[in-house]
Amino acid sequence: MIKLGGLALINPLIVASGTFGLGDKYPERYRHAGAFICKTITPLPRAGNPPPRIVETPSGSVNYVGLENPGVDGFLNLIRRIRIPTVFIVSVYAESTADLARVLSKMETESRISGYELNLSCPNIRQRRVMPSVDPVFVRRMVKTARGLTRKWICAKLPPYTCIDAAQVCEDAGADAVTVSNTYPSIAFTPKGHRMQGGLAGPAVKPMALYYVYQTSLRVRIPIVASGGVTAGRDVEEFLGAGAKAVQVGSIQYVDPGALRRILQEWRALRMRRP
């Protein structure tokens, strides 16, 4: 059992937003997770970006999905029908405090949602207040608005680089935790030569993610949830050692849909072996 502020999880592994769909597919696969975070939900449905949306790069991938999702109403309809097997967190994206309030007040009607991850860091839509440099006033307003609307757990998902300063703003505004970090803004070319700007994920980003988790942990007291490049039990141990309280498992699940359970077993075996 671990505690992330007011939220108790049976283990520190969390399914990262956008890396296992909305939660309606294969729920038996994520029942081993401490928590599940669904793909980011927006006030209205979003079609997402035109193809190509993914390019493989050394030890990872760059994606340009652009938050394809059914919108808050469609999403609530969808999950009404499923049995949720673990702590369920909804990732939310909004461009204004008014929009955020609209989404959250609807989400509050679903008691099975345990908390929110505010996506303040998507590199794939023109969220100019966050990319490439973060607007601390915007971050503060968003977290404050959420805090004023819900007693549920609130975590802010931050971009790399600026997360260290932004985490401080989130803590002051009343966030329960921060996720460090979303994907790394980057450019990749498809094998056919099409240029694509998106976010880099996968083992390639792990050393940077470790750095930002550690640096952020020196600045804030609220729990840090790590995200970036986890593929094995050892990575979990490293992120916890760098100052994280919980660790997200992301794109490795595309390759290994049973990754979460495997990583949990590997991590537990590692801890058993330690004196």
Next chain:
Amino acid sequence: MDEIASRVLQNKKVSDSYHVLTLGVRERLTIFPGQFVQILCRTPGETTPFLRRPFSVMDIRGRAMDILYKVIGPGTARMSEWRPGDSVSILGPFGNAFSIDDTAVGPALVVAGGTGLGGVHYLVRALKSRGVSVTFVYGVRFRRETAPAVLKSLGVKTEVVVEERSGVVTNRLKKMALERFRNCFVCGPTGMIRATADLVRGRIPMIEVSLEEMMGCGFGICYTCPVKKRTGQGYYRACDEGPVFREEMISL
């Protein structure tokens, strides 16, 4: 969606850059024509190439599965190095299938380009076993790439169109009496599918196409495989609602 452990039974070069990989699996798998599997082209401990690669099931015989592949990048280059006995991790089968039961009673036109041959091979066999008369037109860029043994094993009337000699597949299709077919199935590069669909539309009542675009996961959780809807807004997921689509559903 469990991982299927398999072993290489055979990995045979069938033309200049095409190979047929035969995998042995522990249990009999139920796979329908048009479905695909996701192959891990590295050992689990490595990180490159990171993502799995999708391949159509070319044929299935008991516990042996054939896959036709062309070496074009890091993943398929790795595959070409596999030897009998090597273990291979596959996921699947995924995706929908060609609709052959309800509709395929009349003569069928099957069109494939390049690696699309892998995608229609099993389909042709299934159509034949249902007594459907099949005409197969296969387009390939270079003569040295045609795999005669694979084409022959289909056992249907086949026209091979070699692009370096006679231009693209649609040049050949233009000369055919298309109206006599009831169904048209197309698999291959997107450009070829588009050209074929444009030509055949309105002349053959049912057209189904199978796309070979990039996929992140292959089972509906990453949203990186969009296929534009013909009407209305938004996209289908090629891996989930596809890879086979009624031509009139999508916009290529």
